[in-house]
Amino acid sequence: MARFRGGTITREEMQREALRLPPTLREQFESTVGQREFLLSMVDKRLMVEEARRRGIAQRPEIARQVRELEERLIVQALLAEEERAAGRASEAELRAWYDSHKADFAQPERVRLGRVLAAVPAGGTAAERTRARARAEEFARRLRTEPLAKVQALGDGPERAKNGELGLFARGELKDRRLEDAAFALLKPGQISPVVETAEGYAVLQLIERKEARTPSFEEVRSDVEGRLGPVRQRKVFDALRSQLRSAADVQVEVSARP
Structure with a gap:
């Protein structure tokens, strides 16, 4: 889709970058003129990255630290997503049990x-x-x-x-x-x-x-709502279980000295 000295931009790369835009902004780049401007903006970014590398900016300690922190966040997010997939969706029995213990949250007043x-x-x-x-x-x-x-x-x-x-x-x-x-x-x-x-x-x-009249909806009426509310609770359980497992395996010890 675009060439410049030292690199190219493929259609797949352009489409992937466009998907990151808000829908309203994405519409501006659907025309031929819009696509050309979008591709030029991608080229500009690549050129600026290369210029920053040429000047040694990428090797600065502060930049390296931020890159490392971003990498860690992305890796942890991927790990937790993998654990959540392995845990599977909540069973019908789990959903009903949560609904029974939180019925008051669904009560509708008169x-x-x-x-x-x-x-x-x-x-x-x-x-x-x-x-x-x-x-x-x-x-x-x-x-x-x-x-x-x-x-x-x-x-x-x-x-x-x-x-x-x-x-x-x-x-x-x-x-x-x-x-x-x-x-x-x-x-x-x-x-x-x-x-x-x-x-x-x-x-x-x-x-x-x-x-x-005042009433409490049945489980069937609010099932999707129950599933939505239980989701973050299960995510937290997955996180806590993984954290506990890793800490135990790593024999973590923390010592905090009292201030003089």
Whole structure:
């Protein structure tokens, strides 16, 4: 793909180097012009390496130390990867045992999916403005008893208007306003409407879209999550076992003198 005095760059080398680039940057080098620029950048790097070697920079103690440290890291990573492959994947019994001992981590609290129609009050609003906002909210509540949320929310002021009135799914403690939370969790059946609630933003009416009771998902539901969480635990076990084996075989002894 490229030649220069003292070396060449093959297609395989170019492709390997390109794979190291982020996908968005890699796209820039797909055209003929882009490939030419990429190959020139690779040639430039080779030329600079050769120039550094000619000047003896590669033999400097600090460079040699960094090369040695990088080599050690790569070798250790390869060793641990080999040990992990030899250990194999977690068995079904191991996955289930880990799930059973960590069930509390998967527990889902009671949650409610809410719709809201808000009659906002400007910051520092007057008593008259608050009265008008409350009257609007009372009208929203009345209309919600006979009309769909998607229609009534168009008259409100909150950001939920962009989502057909849906405010979101919340567990206790996730709604910023305690008054809104109390009103939300008092709703028991989908479609039920709350009384008008005074909030920091103004006056709101809530509608319960869905209620999700507290539950713990079964192992089958979260199996892939369990496998993902157990992975680092097993990696640590592999590391600890290998370290213990090597220390024992090497008869390691460490002596630390107390400072005078």
